[in-house]
Amino acid sequence: MSDTRSHPASPDTLAISLTEAIHEHRVLPGMKLSEDEVGDIYGVGRTVVRQALRSLAHDGLVSIERNRGAFVARPSVKEAREVFEARALLEPRMARAAAERTTKEDMALLRAHIADEHAALDAGQHGRALNLSGHFHVEIARIADQATVEGFIRQLVSRSSLVIALYWRRRNAMCESHAHHALLEALSAHDGAGAEELMKGHLLDLLSQLDLRDQAWTGVSLREALRP
Amino acid sequence: MSDTRSHPASPDTLAISLTEAIHEHRVLPGMKLSEDEVGDIYGVGRTVVRQALRSLAHDGLVSIERNRGAFVARPSVKEAREVFEARALLEPRMARAAAERTTKEDMALLRAHIADEHAALDAGQHGRALNLSGHFHVEIARIADQATVEGFIRQLVSRSSLVIALYWRRRNAMCESHAHHALLEALSAHDGAGAEELMKGHLLDLLSQLDLRDQAWTGVSLREALRP
DNA sequence: AAGGCGGTGATTGTGCACAATATGGCCAGG
DNA sequence: CCTGGCCATATTGTGCACAATCACCGCCTT
Known part of the structure; x- marks a missing residue:
């Protein structure tokens, strides 16, 4: 083919x-x-x-x-933790900055984004929903007008996708759409402090959904178990 | 050749x-x-x-x-600001984390690093001194045991080098070796809060040494002025 | 029978040649 | 004299073939 x-x-x-x-x-x-x-x-x-x-x-x-x-x-368990620590360091501040700059166009874009995410979820396209969900975080950095940090967050979101693939606890609900909606309202109200807190909590929620015990070995391939 | x-x-x-x-x-x-x-x-x-x-x-x-x-x-002026904003976001926290983990070996390494930096400066090798000075910041992230953020800081330090080449105000003193020494002492005393504050101040000092007026057009090539 | 070892195949690493494209000078026209 | 388009040239983009390196596996030795 x-x-x-x-x-x-x-x-x-x-x-x-x-x-x-x-x-x-x-x-x-x-x-x-x-x-x-x-x-x-x-x-x-x-x-x-x-x-x-x-x-x-x-x-x-x-x-x-x-x-x-x-x-x-x-990603190793250590790397997984590091990724979310880095996100916790960057994203809340980006959310705050974004809240003070969000325009009507941004809001429309984010709403459409969430709508797409829900649509994908309803259609059973978990992968696409996850992708959109991650891109939501990147969009916030974009709104904050911080291209440099946006690049970092894009990278962190990417790796988060791998972390989720490896260490996600439940298979059922991707949930968190509620968190995104709450964030969106804080942005709309230009509530910087609120957005910052919401983002911080959102990331903690995500982290708590992971199973980062040292031996969370989902065993895809056993030959690499002894490689590195 | x-x-x-x-x-x-x-x-x-x-x-x-x-x-x-x-x-x-x-x-x-x-x-x-x-x-x-x-x-x-x-x-x-x-x-x-x-x-x-x-x-x-x-x-x-x-x-x-x-x-x-x-x-x-x-790097444009905007990008230069972004780089230092990102550094201000990441590095103080890394300094705090590093302070709580610094070992004697780390201290020896950092001292040697500063010694090299001074030697290079005395030998008139400004470039080498600048490179070592930047790597000092990366080392702190390494001590903090945050490989992911370390990568980001390495990137930011790299770009800072470009920013300095473009927007540095004085040609005379690279100074700031004092700041590094103070940081080293805070790390040695495992004074996390102190290290965080010192790093924050150090970065602000660096930023204040830049000439980031919008039209700081050092005029290397005028053809690129209208490219992007 | 277990362990070490070299043959063999497959996959990546690199140099090279050709194609695609932008640049700068040149020429024609106004 | 200036403006506009065209062509020669140089540089990058890509495919391809050969070389290097590693993994697998069967054999030999002890």
């Missing part, structure tokens, strides 16, 4: 496609991303695939092992 | 070399990094150079323009 995707497949485009696939849990941590295979699927040469994979590796989404290939990253 | 560098020149090695060159202000913002030229200098093919450049581009150190090439990035 080749040339599944239509022509416009630059390295960055491919990187975005792969990132989305990971965000939506279509490919799971530990899965091997063979250059030839990916290249055939998207109908591009290995040169492009390699660049895209390196890009993802830089964001911590895949780990490249010399002469072994690229694998979707498996 | 070819094969200036000895054999071991992997993409990552080259990326590190280029990063150091930028940190030490041996190459300045706006300078073009031709693939052929860099390849000849280091005695490697364009393939390796390209990967290294993309890596730097991902860190915001160089900007790649399609079919135009790679240039050392010229």
